[in-house]
Amino acid sequence: MGSTLRIVNGRVHDPANGVDGKTRDICIKDGKIVKSVPPKTKCVDAKGMVVMPGGVDIHCHIAGAKANIARKLQPDDHRRDIHRRMELEKINTRSGTGGTVPSTFTTGYRYATLGYTTAMEAAAPPLLARHTLEELDDTPVIDKGFYILMGNNVLLYKMLQEERHEEIRNAVAWWLNATKSYTTKLVSPGSDEPWKGHRNATITQLNDKIDGFEQLTPRKIITSMVNTVDDLGLPHPVHIHCNNLGHSGNYKTTLETMKAADGRRIHVTHIQFHSYGGKPDGEPTSKAPEIAEYINNNPNITADVGQVMFGKSTSMTADAPLAWMLTRYSNDKRWVNADTECESGCGIIPFAYQERVYTHALQWATGLELFLLSKDPWRMVLSTDHPNGGAFTSYPRLIRTLMDREFRKQQMESVNQRAVAKIKRGHHMEREYTLQEIAIITRAGPARILGLKNKGHLGPGADADITIYDEHEDKELMFSAPRYVIKDGRLIIDNHEFRNNHEGKILHVSPLYDEGIEDVIRPFVEDFYTIRFDNYAVSDHYAPRREVIPTTKQ
Amino acid sequence: MMRVAEKAKSEGNIKIVEDATCTFCGCLCDDMVLTVDVDAKKITKAKNACVLGKALFLNYEEEDRPFALIGGKEATTAEAVEEAAQILANARFPIIYGMSDTTCETQRKAVGLMDMLGGTIDSTTSVCHGPTGMALQGVGESTATLGEIKNRADLVIYWGGNPAESLPRHFARYAVTAKGMYTPNRKKDRTIVNIDVRHTKSVPVADIFIQVKPGADFELLWALRALVKNRHVDPNIEKKTGVSMKTMKDLVERMKNCRYGVLFFGMGLTMTRGRHFNSAAILSLGSDLNEYTHFIATPMRGHGNVTGADTVVAWQTGYPFGVNFSRGYPKFNPGEFTATDMFVRGDADAGLILASDPGSNFTQAAVDHMKKIPMIVLDPKYTHTAKLARVAFTTAHYGINVPGTAYRSDGVPIELRTCLDSKYPSDEEVITAIYRRVEQLLIAKKRSKGANNKRQKAA
Numbered sequence A: 001m002g003s004t005l006r007i008v009n010g011r012v013h014d015p016a017n018g019v020d021g022k023t024r025d026i027c028i029k030d031g032k033i034v035k036s037v038p039p040k041t042k043c044v045d046a047k048g049m050v051v052m053p054g055g056v057d058i059h060c061h062i063a064g065a066k067a068n069i070a071r072k073l074q075p076d077d078h079r080r081d082i083h084r085r086m087e088l089e090k091i092n093t094r095s096g097t098g099g100t101v102p103s104t105f106t107t108g109y110r111y112a113t114l115g116y117t118t119a120m121e122a123a124a125p126p127l128l129a130r131h132t133l134e135e136l137d138d139t140p141v142i143d144k145g146f147y148i149l150m151g152n153n154v155l156l157y158k159m160l161q162e163e164r165h166e167e168i169r170n171a172v173a174w175w176l177n178a179t180k181s182y183t184t185k186l187v188s189p190g191s192d193e194p195w196k197g198h199r200n201a202t203i204t205q206l207n208d209k210i211d212g213f214e215q216l217t218p219r220k221i222i223t224s225m226v227n228t229v230d231d232l233g234l235p236h237p238v239h240i241h242c243n244n245l246g247h248s249g250n251y252k253t254t255l256e257t258m259k260a261a262d263g264r265r266i267h268v269t270h271i272q273f274h275s276y277g278g279k280p281d282g283e284p285t286s287k288a289p290e291i292a293e294y295i296n297n298n299p300n301i302t303a304d305v306g307q308v309m310f311g312k313s314t315s316m317t318a319d320a321p322l323a324w325m326l327t328r329y330s331n332d333k334r335w336v337n338a339d340t341e342c343e344s345g346c347g348i349i350p351f352a353y354q355e356r357v358y359t360h361a362l363q364w365a366t367g368l369e370l371f372l373l374s375k376d377p378w379r380m381v382l383s384t385d386h387p388n389g390g391a392f393t394s395y396p397r398l399i400r401t402l403m404d405r406e407f408r409k410q411q412m413e414s415v416n417q418r419a420v421a422k423i424k425r426g427h428h429m430e431r432e433y434t435l436q437e438i439a440i441i442t443r444a445g446p447a448r449i450l451g452l453k454n455k456g457h458l459g460p461g462a463d464a465d466i467t468i469y470d471e472h473e474d475k476e477l478m479f480s481a482p483r484y485v486i487k488d489g490r491l492i493i494d495n496h497e498f499r500n501n502h503e504g505k506i507l508h509v510s511p512l513y514d515e516g517i518e519d520v521i522r523p524f525v526e527d528f529y530t531i532r533f534d535n536y537a538v539s540d541h542y543a544p545r546r547e548v549i550p551t552t553k554q
Numbered sequence B: 001m002m003r004v005a006e007k008a009k010s011e012g013n014i015k016i017v018e019d020a021t022c023t024f025c026g027c028l029c030d031d032m033v034l035t036v037d038v039d040a041k042k043i044t045k046a047k048n049a050c051v052l053g054k055a056l057f058l059n060y061e062e063e064d065r066p067f068a069l070i071g072g073k074e075a076t077t078a079e080a081v082e083e084a085a086q087i088l089a090n091a092r093f094p095i096i097y098g099m100s101d102t103t104c105e106t107q108r109k110a111v112g113l114m115d116m117l118g119g120t121i122d123s124t125t126s127v128c129h130g131p132t133g134m135a136l137q138g139v140g141e142s143t144a145t146l147g148e149i150k151n152r153a154d155l156v157i158y159w160g161g162n163p164a165e166s167l168p169r170h171f172a173r174y175a176v177t178a179k180g181m182y183t184p185n186r187k188k189d190r191t192i193v194n195i196d197v198r199h200t201k202s203v204p205v206a207d208i209f210i211q212v213k214p215g216a217d218f219e220l221l222w223a224l225r226a227l228v229k230n231r232h233v234d235p236n237i238e239k240k241t242g243v244s245m246k247t248m249k250d251l252v253e254r255m256k257n258c259r260y261g262v263l264f265f266g267m268g269l270t271m272t273r274g275r276h277f278n279s280a281a282i283l284s285l286g287s288d289l290n291e292y293t294h295f296i297a298t299p300m301r302g303h304g305n306v307t308g309a310d311t312v313v314a315w316q317t318g319y320p321f322g323v324n325f326s327r328g329y330p331k332f333n334p335g336e337f338t339a340t341d342m343f344v345r346g347d348a349d350a351g352l353i354l355a356s357d358p359g360s361n362f363t364q365a366a367v368d369h370m371k372k373i374p375m376i377v378l379d380p381k382y383t384h385t386a387k388l389a390r391v392a393f394t395t396a397h398y399g400i401n402v403p404g405t406a407y408r409s410d411g412v413p414i415e416l417r418t419c420l421d422s423k424y425p426s427d428e429e430v431i432t433a434i435y436r437r438v439e440q441l442l443i444a445k446k447r448s449k450g451a452n453n454k455r456q457k458a459a
């Protein structure tokens, strides 16, 4: 095809290549960024505009079984927020509904409309991988991948009890291949067994024994998975949702978890929800300073914040005991629990964060503190744990809150004052994120943490996923409506108008493993699952467009 | 790695296909071992299948029927696609209904077709577990995949359903005699309760049978909820429900004291007096019990891939069934956009019936309207609905001739294997062809409208 494009006159923010607001041309050929294109190439004039790589969302919940139950659960959420079908010149787009859990097509279009071109679904039970992949296939424009839940996997528990580490490595690699997923996710490791098997009991300490597996503790599971993923050389380390999410005093568990990594790579997700002081069952306080300091000093740790945004959210998590606990604080009567055999739990409740509520205001402020105290934007990146802390559509507002001190102060004054009073004052409260730092926490940083070498930057060889914003004083406005969005070299949004549809691809890993491991997994699946082993692995048909991201061992 | 499409051994004209899936009922058993006579195009053995599954496979034959009929006359698939596309493109209120016996791949395309046309899409859910979908929106649910139930459940309660006849392997594979991780002694490790208005074939496996008076399910559920919460219950309840207070209290104690309990409910509950109130009550009872122990309440669903239909329609539109696109975006309103209602009121002016036979099970008023409007049917069989259709396509069988995805009643997606080729097109191929042609027709329509407008303006 040889389609080419040149972006001229724009101020480029490409932190990965050390470009901070310089005016330079970006050349595109066949969906990739190249050094140069012929002089007569079609141009996009970006005068007075800011050019960045397309946004990369490292942690969101957009597709699969639990997202779909959340959709079915909340027609009220969709009715207020419709997404019309568009009749474009070449192709029609699909209609859908929005709210905190948009339908799949709407999810893709809306990410693109915000200038995001990649998003990672953060939690799928491997048994239901087909469902996640089918939904991702119906999520247009963006590239996407997903993480498989491995922290409550019964077969791995059995292997770990017997210290069969080599087999664990092969089994994890088999599972990643069988599901076409991107990395492993641990959610409250150890918590499903007491929840499902012991009358909804919970686990609170990293050294607690796990029901039915007397040799095991959450700590052992964490260490094992950190090592396994590191040994496999996956592009992204283990992605961990620590134990005790949302509980007062949980920052200790979070610190312990990070220490358990013992210098190896680990990504701690929605860390805001894990940064609370206070007594168990008492009011939470913020321990953001302690958490931020630990991360600042330990380069093996990366994190995303999981900012809380005021307004409607949907709490949906593999952490079933957490959702059950939240029902106590919710006015909404609806609660969903969904167990997946041998692999996972799941809880869903409709939720709303309110300015006047002490806990909600404290959570909001804790997230901001983490952002403001972080010394390395490459390792503390933006997320709202969509839709848990708030929908991804609230990112522009969050960006403004980080970039605009006055705006932040105004909000501080309008939320629960008792909560704000608990936040440490200091120089950091005056900090304003620069455009370059925003480019890091929303694209360059997540791409680097994910090990996506072709994303999050604008150097030759990168995927031509590019967003061009009008410069604007009001940063919320600026980031909510890019003037141009380019995906794989195609203009999707052209002069603020949605012009082109596009199908993104699945990003997944395919680590090597010893096929002998199938002889270990097969009998277990045949005894304790309800589908045949040979029907477990998904076929290529479920990821018609895909890219394998190599491991460091390949 | 072994892939789904490849697992077959051949010897001469005999082929063995292992781990095939039976799509007859919501159990979606994926352990079929099919012996296939390729030359005769017959399945001669279906190991592991129950009577219903055997009937599905062993009675399979590629019927020697025309590829399509238009107005009762033989036609090619292409001609029928043209006719169907014309009907749909010229309709103002088209509807697609059915979808329970086809792949998710087809369902995904069918929703797209109605989105483009501004029509309505509805599945057989609206006549089986639609009330459960509505109840979910009110109260949520506590659910589980069937393997978790097999591994852990020590108390299994069937309510208003007769799996022995409708889901024959439910007991053996999942909930009664299945051997699981914490239920190694199968039925000995479980207490089975059956609650129904009548003594069905499912009662004999139960340890406890509770017969409730017809129409009193809701009252019984509500009384149980009250007892679980230690609230006072009017003794009159015994007369209303036909169940003694002692029985109720005994059941409540069992429910509170089990380690992992399950309430499976069927259409005896959702399609009788009370409907979505019944579903909401049983889902709430299941949730309430989580104060004491781990408890699940989940519907038993019949048709092969009806769960897939809900799943697909929900991820594409946000709503599970009964969705209308006439305003250019999805609207959900059961009772308004559900197929029976649209036919009875005479709202639909064209219908596409996908892998279902409403002509044989909808009310007379609905069928009368179907006879008046141009209908399009896709089905491997010559159904009642096909007989009254303007356009009837013969399509291939999913799970026998056509691969693809089906969702088990608990939401586990299963990839179907094929064992025999068919000369007929798949549902997906036909829907895709119709989609393409309708798209062309709509563009042409828009152009001519645009041209007319210009002419008018010029004049």
Ligand code: SF4
Pocket (backbone or CB within 6 Å): B022, B023, B024, B025, B026, B027, B028, B029, B048, B049, B050, B051, B052, B053, B054, B167, B168, B169, B170
């Ligand atoms: S139980 Fe249902 S799915 Fe299983 S073999 Fe019988 S009819 Fe087929």
Ligand SMILES: [Zn+2]
Pocket (backbone or CB within 6 Å): A059, A060, A061, A122, A270, A385, A388
């Ligand atoms: Zn999350």
